[in-house]
Amino acid sequence: MLAHPTLDRLNTMGLTGMAKAFNELAANAEAEQLSHGEWLALLLDREWSWRYDRKLGARLRFAKLRHQAAPEDVDYRGERGLDRALFIKLIAGDWIDAHDNLAICGPSGVGKSWLACALGHKACRDDRSVLYQRVPRLFANLALARGDGRYARLQRTLGRVQLLILDDWGLEPLNDQARHDLLEILEDRYGRRSTIITSQLPVSAWHDVIGNPTYADAILDRLIHNAHRIDLTGESLRRKQAQKA
Template sequence: MLTHPTHERLITLGLTGMAKAFEEQRRSPDLDALPFEERVGLLVDREAAERDTKRLTTHLKFAALRQSAYVEDVDLRRRGIDRSVFARLDGGDWIDRNENLLITGATGLGKSWIACALGHKPAATIVRSSITASRPVRSAALARGDGRYGRVLKTIGRIQLLILDDWGLSVLNPPERRDLLEIPDDRHGRASTILTSQVPVEHWHDVIGDPTLGDAILDRLVHNAHRLQLSGESMRKQNARNQTLDANSNP
């Protein structure tokens, strides 16, 4: 079948959504009865939908969320989360206000999953990043040696929602403390950060390892932060037990 020149022209102009809708209308004689304005409206709607999909795909790619998690899949009851609190966090107003979120609890409770779920929904409108807590500190340390220090800190500071996963797994050394102070200092009041940690907030001073810098760092991270304290049994243990029961139930 020969390609209609209008279809080719739409593709050349980058209007791929309209091109697809144009071909669908050509193959659907029932649409001939629609008024001209409605048929053009269908073309425009399809183009808008295509662009929204591309925009979301691009933002999710840059976001680099570590898990494909969605708030609809979060089991609040098994993690001891108040439904009304989670609904407010899901609304995202705290991101608009450049506030932080601290998610704490024992290993296996799904802290990273919940962080990615809350970071996924707004990805249609803002670019975010999900990284381990040690990576920005390590990047800053490497950048200090080759003259990129200021540029790296500026890049981290511009991320609208930064997810720092597994915070507090090891005590910081002096250069790491200074780098960690720079990161929340650049972001304070300008962007939001989600931190997940197995360590209770009241013990974070011990992880930082310096009382003075600890006060400065936590002042920028904690005082404008919402908190989710997870409880319950490890999700990994529950899932492993369920798999064992399923296997045993098979004939």
């Protein structure tokens, strides 16, 4: 078999996964027992896996998730009010296809950000674009972008990503510019994309955080009326881990 010319052609055509699999099979004496169809199936499977892993890696790098969380690692045993049936349903991702939102509320340390990142990781695995943003830093970046000409491009990115995670919402009241920026983001996303927002405050307190009643009504109408909700309770998991240590 002309192994080297075949490998060269596979690499030239960008079929890197197939090339690696071909090289391994050619060096494996047991592979001679495989039929042509089995050879081809193995090569195609390796190529698909290689492309999927590369695309997933790119999506995760773009997402910049705060935690390396995966839905398989979620702990449902802790006493924090996490509805297992609801979260498993959210993991499936149909709510993202429906362009719904998700609000995760609860005291500090109960795992809000971790759960949001786990859903973000699953969305990346499902070939969806994801972007994680801490709300205080997001508004600071938007203010800087307005001054250096990146504002429109950043707003387009925030509007187009299929799943936007807004973490640590409500740590401080919004000023006029932040209210405007948030409304523009949610207006671009409403009915087209999904947003996860995490907060230490209950949804009933969000109106006061926004401040301006007119803006508050407009923002919450686009964010909450089609949102699934997870309300967590209990002690800080960080404190429990520290006590165990």
